[in-house]
Amino acid sequence: MNILILGSGGREHAFSWKIAQSPLCQQLFIAPGNAGTASIGTNVPLNIIDFEAIADFCLNNQIDLLLPGSEDPLVYGIVDYFKSRSDLQNILIAGPVKEGAQLEGSKDFAKAFMARNDIPTAAYKTFTNESLEAGYAFLETLHPPFVLKADGLAAGKGVVIPETLEEAKKELHAMLADAKFGDASSRVVIEEFLKGIEVSVFVLTDGKDYFLLPEAKDYKRIGEGDTGLNTGGMGAISPVPFVDDSFLKKVEDRIVKPTISGLQKENIDYKGFIFLGLMNVGGDPYVIEYNVRMGDPETEAVLPRVQNDLLDLLQAVCLQQLGTKSISITPQTAATVVLVSGGYPESYEKGKVVSGLEGGKSLVFHAGTKSDGENCLTNGGRVFAVSSLADTLPEALNMSYNKAAEINFEGKYLRRDIGQDLLKISQS
Ligand code: AMP
Numbered sequence: 001m002n003i004l005i006l007g008s009g010g011r012e013h014a015f016s017w018k019i020a021q022s023p024l025c026q027q028l029f030i031a032p033g034n035a036g037t038a039s040i041g042t043n044v045p046l047n048i049i050d051f052e053a054i055a056d057f058c059l060n061n062q063i064d065l066l067l068p069g070s071e072d073p074l075v076y077g078i079v080d081y082f083k084s085r086s087d088l089q090n091i092l093i094a095g096p097v098k099e100g101a102q103l104e105g106s107k108d109f110a111k112a113f114m115a116r117n118d119i120p121t122a123a124y125k126t127f128t129n130e131s132l133e134a135g136y137a138f139l140e141t142l143h144p145p146f147v148l149k150a151d152g153l154a155a156g157k158g159v160v161i162p163e164t165l166e167e168a169k170k171e172l173h174a175m176l177a178d179a180k181f182g183d184a185s186s187r188v189v190i191e192e193f194l195k196g197i198e199v200s201v202f203v204l205t206d207g208k209d210y211f212l213l214p215e216a217k218d219y220k221r222i223g224e225g226d227t228g229l230n231t232g233g234m235g236a237i238s239p240v241p242f243v244d245d246s247f248l249k250k251v252e253d254r255i256v257k258p259t260i261s262g263l264q265k266e267n268i269d270y271k272g273f274i275f276l277g278l279m280n281v282g283g284d285p286y287v288i289e290y291n292v293r294m295g296d297p298e299t300e301a302v303l304p305r306v307q308n309d310l311l312d313l314l315q316a317v318c319l320q321q322l323g324t325k326s327i328s329i330t331p332q333t334a335a336t337v338v339l340v341s342g343g344y345p346e347s348y349e350k351g352k353v354v355s356g357l358e359g360g361k362s363l364v365f366h367a368g369t370k371s372d373g374e375n376c377l378t379n380g381g382r383v384f385a386v387s388s389l390a391d392t393l394p395e396a397l398n399m400s401y402n403k404a405a406e407i408n409f410e411g412k413y414l415r416r417d418i419g420q421d422l423l424k425i426s427q428s
């Protein structure tokens with residue numbers, strides 16, 4: 001099979017690494033890719049939301065399977081576009097239709113879907129500029145902290161959690177009346193604050209059957225001890241010690257099964273990944289968010305634990321044959337540490353020469369790099385995700401941190417406390 005992966009981050013490098021191992025994989029293309037994906041497949045300079053150009057490339061290169069890595073093409077309807085064109089019917093796409101992608105593209109859609117399908121989530125109400133006063137009144141009925149979410153895609157920045165009622169009202173005004181997040185905040189979901197530990201669970205579904213992929217915990221803040229600004233993710237660990245069989249059974253019974261049967265009932269053709277952002281509230285899982293793709297850097301911790309041929313699974317997803325497959329996960333622990341450019345997630349410089357990539361047993365996934373023909377150069381905020389697989393969490397962390405120390409570029413920054421909270425849990 002010929003494959004095209006859309007994206008340029010660590011997630012897409014991890015997908016490329018895994019798919020390239022499949023005996024089913026003939027040619028592998030990544031658009032636009034990075035210096036890491038270029039060492040496995042062929043990078044192509046395509047815009048990931050230019051569906052016509054993507055379709056032309058697929059036809060000209062006999063692509064059999066298309067895998068969108070990030071949410072944008074899915075939310076903008078790439079699957080519907082491919083379904084609508086008679087000349088693209090033979091190309092498999094591992095992703096949900098536009099309406100299914102609304103689970104990530106609209107917080108209000110996701111909350112209403114959960115309410116209709118009795119899926120545990122924080123209580124909520126949605127407001128627009130016309131109902132701003134009612135929004136203030138709703139805030140007054142809640143206890144701090146307050147959770148305000150821009151309805152639409154806001155590059156991971158659309159959730160604000162003010163500590164005081166006054167700040168919450170100001171924030172609501174900024175989002176609705178001043179369009180703080182543009183169109184994305186023309187509607188705002190206000191919800192109850194859930195106290196607990198977060199974990200992400202990943203589901204692969206063909207719309208009928210599903211597998212749970214390994215769960216992971218990510219580290220979103222830039223600073224150690226979960227301080228400072230939010231980032232795309234500074235590290236990930238899988239498995240997560242508190243996620244035992246009994247918790248996973250609750251996730252399956254209360255969340256995964258009702259989600260998949262809800263999608264079926266609502267005639268939403270959902271093939272691909274469902275990323276459940278969950279809060280463990282005293283042993284009970286609640287959905288904080290749905291994403292319609294894999295996480296980044298979670299993918300870089302999850303895929304090394306999956307022993308299957310991923311391409312075989314993705315093909316089965318697209319052909320609705322997942323029921324004929326089984327999944328095999330190694331019990332080993334994966335620890336992923338992300339190296340970022342100094343200044344990220346605010347402004348940072350690009351084009352720094354990287355050294356120390358070669359050698360060792362860790363997997364070095366490129367997240368924001370490019371090649372100038374001679375050197376590997378930094379080309380983004382998150383530059384590498386270093387993953388290691390070992391029998392224990394301390395060993396996996398040790399390996400990743402050792403490799404992370406060997407890689408150098410001007411301004412390199414990383415969090416040194418990835419997984420430390422989980423070490424405490426597993427020791428207690
Ligand atoms: P989201 O983009 O929906 O994942 O939200 C970003 C972050 O905000 C989450 O990872 C949580 O840490 C936090 N968050 C979102 N919703 C809630 C909630 N209802 N209660 C507590 N924290 C939340």
Ligand code: GLY
Nearest residue numbers: 232233295296297
């Ligand atoms: N690491 C969080 C995400 O991919 O959304």
